[in-house]
Amino acid sequence: MRLLLAVLLAAVGLQAHAALNILACTPEWGALAKELGGDKVNVYTAATALQDPHRIEARPSLIARARNADLMVCTGAQLEIGWVPLLQSQSGNSKIQTGQPGYFEAASAVSLIEKPTSVDRSMGDVHPDGNPHLHLDPRNIAAVAAALAERMASLDSTQASYYRSRSQDFLARWKDATARWEKQAAPLKGMPVVVYHKDLSYLLNWLGMREVGALEPKPGIPPSTAHLSELLEQLKKTPAKAVLRSAYNDPRPADWLAERARVPSVMLPYTVGGTERAKDLFGLYDDTIDRLLAGVK
Amino acid sequence: MQCNWLCAVALATVCSAATAQQDAQSEIEQLKRRVEELEKRAPAPTPAPARGSSAFNPDISLVLQGTAARSSENPDDYQVSGFAPSGGEVAPPRRGFSLGESELIVSSNIDPYFRGQLVASLTPDNSVEVEEAFFQTPGLGHGFMLKGGRFLSNIGYQNPIHQHAWDFQDAPLPYKAFLGGRLDDDAVQVKWLAPTDLLVELGAEAGRGRSFPATDPNRNGAGLWTLFGHVGGDIGESTAWRTGLSYLHAEPTDRPMDVGATFSGRSSLWIADFIAKWAPNGNSSITNVKAQGEYFRRSEDGDLTFAATPGAYSSRQSGWYAQTVYQFMPRWRVGYRYDRLDHGSVSSSLTSAQLPLVLADYNPSRHTLMADWSPTEFSRIRLQLAEDKSRAGVTDRQVLVQYIFSLGAHGAHTF
Numbered sequence: 096m097r098l099l100l101a102v103l104l105a106a107v108g109l110q111a112h113a114a115l116n117i118l119a120c121t122p123e124w125g126a127l128a129k130e131l132g133g134d135k136v137n138v139y140t141a142a143t144a145l146q147d148p149h150r151i152e153a154r155p156s157l158i159a160r161a162r163n164a165d166l167m168v169c170t171g172a173q174l175e176i177g178w179v180p181l182l183q184s185q186s187g188n189s190k191i192q193t194g195q196p197g198y199f200e201a202a203s204a205v206s207l208i209e210k211p212t213s214v215d216r217s218m219g220d221v222h223p224d225g226n227p228h229l230h231l232d233p234r235n236i237a238a239v240a241a242a243l244a245e246r247m248a249s250l251d252s253t254q255a256s257y258y259r260s261r262s263q264d265f266l267a268r269w270k271d272a273t274a275r276w277e278k279q280a281a282p283l284k285g286m287p288v289v290v291y292h293k294d295l296s297y298l299l300n301w302l303g304m305r306e307v308g309a310l311e312p313k314p315g316i317p318p319s320t321a322h323l324s325e326l327l328e329q330l331k332k333t334p335a336k337a338v339l340r341s342a343y344n345d346p347r348p349a350d351w352l353a354e355r356a357r358v359p360s361v362m363l364p365y366t367v368g369g370t371e372r373a374k375d376l377f378g379l380y381d382d383t384i385d386r387l388l389a390g391v392k
Numbered sequence: 393m394q395c396n397w398l399c400a401v402a403l404a405t406v407c408s409a410a411t412a413q414q415d416a417q418s419e420i421e422q423l424k425r426r427v428e429e430l431e432k433r434a435p436a437p438t439p440a441p442a443r444g445s446s447a448f449n450p451d452i453s454l455v456l457q458g459t460a461a462r463s464s465e466n467p468d469d470y471q472v473s474g475f476a477p478s479g480g481e482v483a484p485p486r487r488g489f490s491l492g493e494s495e496l497i498v499s500s501n502i503d504p505y506f507r508g509q510l511v512a513s514l515t516p517d518n519s520v521e522v523e524e525a526f527f528q529t530p531g532l533g534h535g536f537m538l539k540g541g542r543f544l545s546n547i548g549y550q551n552p553i554h555q556h557a558w559d560f561q562d563a564p565l566p567y568k569a570f571l572g573g574r575l576d577d578d579a580v581q582v583k584w585l586a587p588t589d590l591l592v593e594l595g596a597e598a599g600r601g602r603s604f605p606a607t608d609p610n611r612n613g614a615g616l617w618t619l620f621g622h623v624g625g626d627i628g629e630s631t632a633w634r635t636g637l638s639y640l641h642a643e644p645t646d647r648p649m650d651v652g653a654t655f656s657g658r659s660s661l662w663i664a665d666f667i668a669k670w671a672p673n674g675n676s677s678i679t680n681v682k683a684q685g686e687y688f689r690r691s692e693d694g695d696l697t698f699a700a701t702p703g704a705y706s707s708r709q710s711g712w713y714a715q716t717v718y719q720f721m722p723r724w725r726v727g728y729r730y731d732r733l734d735h736g737s738v739s740s741s742l743t744s745a746q747l748p749l750v751l752a753d754y755n756p757s758r759h760t761l762m763a764d765w766s767p768t769e770f771s772r773i774r775l776q777l778a779e780d781k782s783r784a785g786v787t788d789r790q791v792l793v794q795y796i797f798s799l800g801a802h803g804a805h806t807f
Contacts, residue, residue, distance in 0.1 A: 143673065154669070189532070
C-alpha cells in the first residue's frame with residue numbers, strides 16, 4: 096500500500112515537473128528557447144542553419160514532434176507559410192494552432208522593415224507583412240526574448256519565476272554584448288555590400304551598412320547569369336566592399352561575382368549552427384561581426 | 393383622477409429618462425478620462441491592417457493546367473488488358489492541345505474547432521466536379537483528428553496528393569487498374585497520431601463507396617471502408633522517409649466487368665507504400681532526390697453475370713510501380729518511373745470469348761521519363777515520354793508537354 100502510494104506520488108511529481116516540449120521552427124528560436132528555458136524545457140528545432148527556412152517540408156518527423164509540442168516558436172510574417180500550416184493541421188494538436196497560447200510568432204514582438212506597399216507574385220517571393228528575417232538585429236532578439244519568456248511563464252506557471260529570472264539574466268548579458276558588438280562593428284558603418292537574398296537586411300540596417308545589390312534578381316528567384324553580369328557592370332561603376340551570403344545559400348554565384356569584381360566573398364552563419372563558432376546566439380553575432388571585419392579588411 | 397395618475401406616470405418617465413441621461417453622460421466622462429490615461433500609458437498604437445470585411449475571406453488558390461500530347465495509339469480506345477475496367481479517368485491525355493482540369497481551392501478555418509476546404513475542378517468539357525469538400529478538426533486532443541465530407545482517401549502514398557502535385561502527368565498503372573486513378577469518396581475519417589518521436593499514424597475511413605471498386609450501394613451504412621497506418625522519420629539530417637500499409641474493402645453489386653458482364657461480390661485491396669527524400673544537409677533548394685514505390689494486391693470473389701447467365705468469379709491480382717525524381721540544379725528535375733501489373737490468377741466459369749478483356753492473360757507495363765522546369769514554386773513546365781504497354785500486343789508511344797500554374801494563396805508543400 097505504502098509502496099503504491101509512493102509510486103503514485105512519484106508519478107504525480109513527474110507529471111508536475113514534466114518539461115515543456117518546445118518545437119522551434121528555425122535554429123535561432125530554438126537557441127533562444129534553450130537560453131530562457133534551461134533544463135525545464137525540451138527543445139527540438141525543425142530546420143538547421145544549412146536549410147533554406149522558406150523551403151522546409153512538413154516531413155514525418157516534424158509532424159510527430161508537432162503532435163507532442165506544448166509550444167511552437169516560429170518566426171511568422173509568412174516565412175514558414177509553406178510548412179507550418181501543414182504541421183498544425185496534421186499534428187492533431189489543438190495547443191499549437193494559430194491564435195492559441197501554444198503558438199508563438201517572433202514577428203509579433205517586433206516591428207518589421209521592408210513592408211511592401213503592394214504585393215504581387217510578379218515581384219518574386221515577397222512577404223506581405225514585411226521582411227521576416229528579423230533575428231539578425233540584436234535589439235529584435237531582446238524584444239522576442241522578453242515576449243517569449245512571458246509566454247513560457249504563462250504556459251508553465253509552476254516555473255514562471257524560473258523563466259523570468261533566466262530571461263532577466265539573458266537580457267542583461269545580451270545588452271552588454273550588443274554594446275560590445277556595436278563598438279566592434281563601428282568600422283563597418285556606411286560600407287556598401289552585395290547580398291544574396293534579402294535575409295541580411297536587419298543586420299545591415301542595425302550596423303548602418305548599405306546594400307547596393309542582390310544576387311537574386313527578385314526575392315526567391317535563383318541568380319541568373321544575365322543578372323550576375325548586369326550586377327558586375329554595376330559594381331564597376333559603384334564598387335562594393337564584399338559579396339555576402341548565408342550558410343544555406345549556393346556558394347557558386349556569390350564566388351563567381353566576387354572573383355570578377357575583385358572583392359571578398361563572405362559567408363555568414365545566418366543563424367545558430369551556420370558555422371562552427373555560431374554555437375549559440377552570442378556565438379552567432381561574434382562570428383558574424385568577426386567575419387564581416389575580416390572580410391573587408 | 394385618471395389624468396393625475398397618467399401625468400404622474402409621464403413625469404416619472406421623463407424624470408427617469410433625465411437621470412438616465414445624466415448617468416450616461418457621467419459614464420461617458422469617466423470613459424473619456426480613462427481613454428486619455430490609457431493613451432498616455434500605451435506606446436504608439438500599431439496601425440491595424442485595413443482590410444475591413446475582406447479580413448475573413450477564405451484563402452483562395454487556383455491551379456491552371458494544360459497539355460499538348462502526341463500518342464501512337466488512340467487514347468479513346470484505352471484499356472488495361474487483363475483487368476476489370478475501373479471506370480475512372482485513366483486514359484492518357486487527348487491528342488493535340490487540350491486543357492487539363494482547372495482546380496479552384498478555397499479553404500479557411502471555420503471557427504476554433506473546424507477547418508473547411510473545397511476543391512472544385514473545372515473540367516475541359518465545361519462541367520464542374522466537386523473533387524473535395526470536407527471539414528476537419530485541427531485537434532481533438534490526444535492526437536485524434538476527424539475529417540468528413542468528400543476527400544481523397546489517405547490510403548497509399550500518392551492517393552491523397554492532388555494531380556497537380558504529382559511528379560508525372562498521369563497516375564501509375566496500379567492506381568489506374570485498382571482505384572480508377574484514385575479513391576475519392578464521401579466518407580468520414582478518424583486518424584490518430586501516437587505520442588512518439590517517430591511518426592506513427594493510424595486511421596480508418598468509412599464511406600459511401602460512390603466509385604470503383606465499389607458501386608454506390610444505396611443502402612444504410614458504409615459501402616466501402618479503409619484502414620491505414622504510416623510510420624515515418626528521419627535518417628540523419630539528409631534523409632526523411634515514410635512507409636505504410638493500407639487496406640480497402642468494398643462489396644460491389646452489378647459492377648461492369650467487360651462487355652455485357654457484371655460482377656457482384658467482395659473486393660479487398662492491400663497497398664504497401666514507401667517514400668524517401670534525400671537532400672545534402674536536408675537543404676532541398678539546390679539538389680535533392682526522391683524515391684517512391686507502392687505495391688498493390690487485390691482479391692475479388694463473387695458472382696459474374698453474362699447475358700443473364702450466372703457464373704462464378706475469383707481473382708488474385710497485383711501491381712506495383714517505382715519512381716525516382718532528381719533535382720540536379722535549382723529549378724530543373726528529371727524523373728523515371730516503371731510500373732507493372734501482374735494478371736495473377738483469375739478463374740471464372742465463363743469463357744474467354746465471353747470475357748475477353750478480364751481473362752486476357754497479359755501483364756501490362758510501362759516506362760515513363762520526365763523532365764520539368766519550375767521557375768518558381770508556382771509554375772512548372774514538364775516534358776514526359778512514355779512507352780505504354782497497357783494494351784495487349786500494342787505499344788503506345790506517348791509524348792506530352794504539360795504546364796501547371798498556381799495562382800493566389802500559397803499552397804503548402806506536402807511531404
